[in-house]
Amino acid sequence: MIAFDLALAAGILLCAVSALTRRDRTASVAAFMVLGLLVALSWVRLAAPDVALAEAAIGAGLTGALFLRAARRLGPLRPAAGRTLAVPAALVASGLGGGLAWVFASASPPAIYAPLVAASLPESGVSNPVTAVLLNFRAWDTLLEIAVLVVALLVANLLGSRRLVPVSLGEMTLPFARIVAPISILLAGHLLWQGSSAPGGAFQAGAVLAGGLLALVLAGLAPTGTLVVRGALIAGLSGLAVFLIAALGSEALTGSLLGYPNRAEKVWIVAIEAALTLSIAATLCLLFTGFEKRKTS
Amino acid sequence: MLDFLAFVALLATLAALPRLVVGPSAADRIIAAQLAGTGTVATLILLGAATGTSALHDVALVFAALAAVSGLAFVALRSPRR
Amino acid sequence: MTTLPSVLGTGLIAAGVGFLAVAAIGFWRLPDLLSRLHVLTKADTAGLSLVALGAACLTGTPASILPLGLCVLLTAISGATVGHLVARSVTPRGGRS
């Protein structure tokens, strides 16, 4: 498989270079989208299917759409001012890259986490170790990560970025939307449910759900009224609220922040994940569609 | 054997890159990305079959389900702003 | 071992991957956008279907057939939809001329 890895690595680097050097905006964005595809393959090769799922859900759905939106709104690339720095910067950067490759390749981490995770997994309430880390051992990280999403939503709301006005794409999109939207809902439910025992989980499920919703929005089949946006905003905020209440509630019960009661861990984790899935889907959709920009005059 | 076929599928995926870079039209580039998406799904299925990991089917499924989102975004956002 | 399903599966996969490769090469060689689109929607769908069918033969479990079938279905639909929309967006008069 070394040939596979080498070809994949070459493709990844090629995509990165194209994404960062093409003057045509669409070329740059398309190369970045393909980079996401190839990177997901490399996560599979690195035995990280959970990460590959997240990359697939985010890279195929939201990121590409977000960058295309920006490419459309930003207009063509302006000519660069000066190129004098380019060569020294390239030398410094390649030196840095070579050094980092050497340092990372020569370091091999002592096995500290693996035995700890293996020993604690039976008490975590779930059997997928990644979910156990994300929602039990290091649930505080995940709570703060959801807080980052919420703050991004607040910033987007503050900026009032131009609301997306989908154009009618005609009746050809109807069969597509009618099949893809329900399947993405089912898929999200499947990923959420199996997250406790196999690769999957709240973020992957939420991102898939958001992708399905985006397809509906783009096909002009989803309502985008002010009330809907307001509801989606509340849904986006609710995930962090549920997580925080669960954190404080678990402390009231067990005396430790995010320490779930014994033998009820799975119920807590699945409940939190279900709330997070909906909230993540709403947040990601809102980050793409944007909020109404109020006119000055 | 499956390893080799996965490798060929990866090469077929990467073969979309030249068209993506050269274009000439924006539509060409987006269609190239779309083709790379299909190639990735095939590669994932083959990797899953080669290693017997069923989780990869989910990854492939997610890619397949969301493959059209960026294409749709491209067409939907293409029309004039106002 | 070389049982019938495994030989069949590998053969189907090889054919599918061949289709994909042909699609990629055609995509690179063909002169204009519309013919490239044509290649994409046809060879692509055929290639992926064959690959999925072959993989289903190899694994043979019902649990894997459902996701594989869905993969094919979804890719075919998205390919057709996006192909149609892109074609319509580049041809004047909404592609109905």
Add this chain to the structure above:
Amino acid sequence: MTSDLVYHVAGAGLLAIALWRLATCRDTLRRITALNVLAIGIAMVLLASGHDPATGVTNPVPQAFVLTGIVVLVAVTAALLALAERLEGSSDE
């Protein structure tokens, strides 16, 4: 040569390309793309470090780090793109 080494080198390559573009480019969208490439590079070296070639298993803790990093990055990218678009819009006025 092992596949881990390939991904270590590829990850470091991504870091180098991204840092180079960050240092030399002023365009907003390009900078945002470079930051995303930088994050992918970090994720790659992190996962390659967590990968144990003997067992073929990747440590779940770095996997969780990368997952958290992906979510955080999507959030910040969306905010950056919104800012860049708003910036472009305000120059039109």
Add this chain to the structure above:
Amino acid sequence: MNETSLLVSLPLIAALVAAAWPRAATITGVIATLGNAGLAVVLAIRIGQGGAEAEALGGWAAPLGIGFAADGLAALMLVMTALVGLGVSVQVAGAPLPDAGRTGQRTAFWPLWLATLGAMNALFLSADLFNLYVTFEILGLAAVGLTALSGTRTALRAAFDYLSAGLAGSLLLLLGVALAYATAGRVDLAVVPELAGSHEGRVALGLIFAGLAVKAALFPLHFWMPAAHSSAAPEASALLSALVVKAAIYVALRLSIEGGAAVELLRLVLAVAGAGAMLWGAWHALRADRLKLLVAHSTVAQVGLIALAIGLTTGARDGTIWRAAALLMLSHALAKAAMFLAVGRITEELGHDRISGLNREELRPGAAEFAFAIAAISLIGLPPTAGFVGKWLLLDGLIDRGAWPWVALVLLGTVLSAAYLARVVSRCLRGGPHVAPGARRPAWRAGDAAALGLATAALALGLASALPLTLLDATLT
């Protein structure tokens, strides 16, 4: 329920409430900021009496789980954040930010500030490198929201540069954390001494410090900061300059105390960069033509002074220099917040913030000018302010070690800060012939009270500097 849990969760809950119900945002924000101050003080008192506390979240001990380390240093920072937050909240509650964002959201300040508060509290308590990265991201995003609040094109441009620089900084930090994992196999704070012992570990610490330097706007990585801090609304600038920058400095100080100080080269680079920042910031502050720009550049210089102190920390637990750094952080936070609020008021009264036009005949100096003067005294380091105690401790420690060149540098920085602050103070407080007989006095506003309160706190902490110093004794077990 534990104070630490409430300190990290209440601001976030309040932020959600304020975002969901904009009408209740102001009252929610004020109550939450008050409650936060109460909690911080209670925690500080308990730590001052009972010593440092550690907590394993969810009952999962480090390195697998995430720990909270509530010690004297963290408690001091929590109280500092709470005090500055109170001052700024009083100002914003009294005079909501102008709706320059054109988004119709006069209350957008509150959820952003509360998220900032929650992230700062989480950051001060965290004892895990990766967790620190996540808190930095919340902090960075919320701070960018605060910058963009004023909605002008300059502010948006500054916000973009701020966010992209901040993201680059946190990604450098994350790269360092990744390398720390690759080297030591774990990322809790207790790993730092182990990192200092190997080549790879030192590179990891270097990357982490580089990321922190970007976030703290340490020279020469400060390029984004003057624009961001001078184009934001004064209330937002007060928070950014007094608090958000401190988050990165705090982590640098914490890592130095934990054992990063064992890395000679890193410390030297930090100290030299700090000295460079002092001179560069002072030079630009001397040449600035606008008041806010002067204050923003003075932040570059002051951050440099603190970085210099951190760089000269010997790592010994009983050393005086890191205490000096902590005190300088505290005094800078109070004084700089007071200064930005005062600048906001002065600008409001004058209608501009050009330094050359500060002495106007028809306007008498008011409370804001007075607050600015007190804050300036603390920043320069004149007795009896907290800034004086901090600088005295720093010089004392340096003289003990015979580090005369550094002493000279610190004194030079002090003289320069006196010079650039005098440009403002001399113009503001000049009375006599310059003021016409019938000159009006500026009206009294909530902002005056906030600025005066914070400046007085900086003064009072100098007189009662035994309090923070005793608290710092409870640092690290």
